[in-house]
Amino acid sequence: MAGMDSAATPATPAAPSSGPGTVWAHVGQPFTPRDYDVVVLGAGRMGAAVALYLRQLAPHLSLLLLEEGGLPNEDGATLLAPGVWTAWGLPEDRMAQARWTRSQLETAFGDIRFQTRPLIELFMEGGTGRTPAADALAPYPDAQALVDTVALPFARVDAGAATYRPGALALAAAQQAVRAGADLMLNARARAALPADGSLHRAEPDGTGARVVIERLSVTNTHQIIVHDTHRLRAGVVVLALGADGPHAAEHDLGQHTTHARAYRQAPRLNVSSGDDTPVLRAAGLTLRPQNGGFTLVPAVHHRDPHGYVPTGGRLTGVPTGLRRETLEELVALMDALPPLGTEALGLGRSISDVPGAWLALPGGRADGLPLHQTLATGIHLLLGGPHADTLGLAVAHDLAAALAGLRGRPWDSPPPAPR
Structure with a gap:
């Protein structure tokens, strides 16, 4: 099947949505490229969460969430994450974020099988x-x-530990983001690309900060995954929420070396x-x-x-x-x-x-690395979960969303009630 390339098609700006967003689940649904204020690559737990929080904190920003597989992706680390919230092993200055994350897990995402469990x-x-x-x-x-x-x-x-299902969390967060106006495209492999002049350190003259290449994937009758068509668009901000593949994408696609690493963990x-x-x-x-x-x-x-x-x-x-x-x-x-x-x-x-096994991101290259977000260049951010994503992931995703929305305060500045 021959691929189609929409590079020559001018992108049109995406108007901020006050209703539900559009979902493109397969290549049979036509897609017209448009500019977005924010494009999030990866709809695992971290990517779906930052998309949702951005729609809540900055609903005026148009947003596209992209995922290479389905929702949730069976090949990523989210489905195999332990789903165990515990404050053990955290530095004291992250405890307020951990408590806020626990409160979110318990109340904000519907039935994700959250349960206090010693x-x-x-x-x-x-x-x-x-x-x-x-x-x-x-x-x-x-x-x-x-x-x-x-x-x-x-x-x-x-006694205050808890369990939940990270895959259900990713699904619920993405669904809520779409209901709040985010667009979602599944079965689409995407990467951030350098501006035309190769610069990573300035925004485009018209204010858009990065380019995104999207390859929509299809499956042949012999079960081969192929690129059905390719699209290019511009975004004011790109968030790499690709899990263990994020640091590699930063280096391979953007030439940005990081200190992060990965490890293969089986379950x-x-x-x-x-x-x-x-x-x-x-x-x-x-x-x-x-x-x-x-x-x-x-x-x-x-x-x-x-x-x-x-x-x-x-x-x-x-x-x-x-x-x-x-x-x-x-x-x-x-x-x-x-x-x-x-x-x-x-x-x-x-x-x-x-x-079952998956590659796990190690922020900072450490086996005990804490979740983080990092500015790679003007308009391009890396978001990583890692070994402590169960306990801190939502807070770090919210922190990035708040930063992109231009907000100063954080909800964990006033701690939620202690766990029951």
């Missing part, structure tokens, strides 16, 4: 704030059955019974997140993966598995302390494609 972290040794693990686990027989309290005799409990399944009252468990950095009647395992991220790394499965007693070697080694080391890991309840898979 987080119990287990240790081999005692310390400040730690109590006997047997006491902490006693109210939860299903969780107690997972743990050898002789190997992990101590625990600390975050294997542990088929042991869990319920609505089962707490989240954590041991040696491994999180066991109750989900869909069992547990999703969320391994710790220790470091960035090197450029060019291709995830491959490791071997257990010589048998190929779908778990990457580093993850497999960590689970093997915990099998005595968490005995079900050494049984058939652990979904090992036979190849890397059998175990």
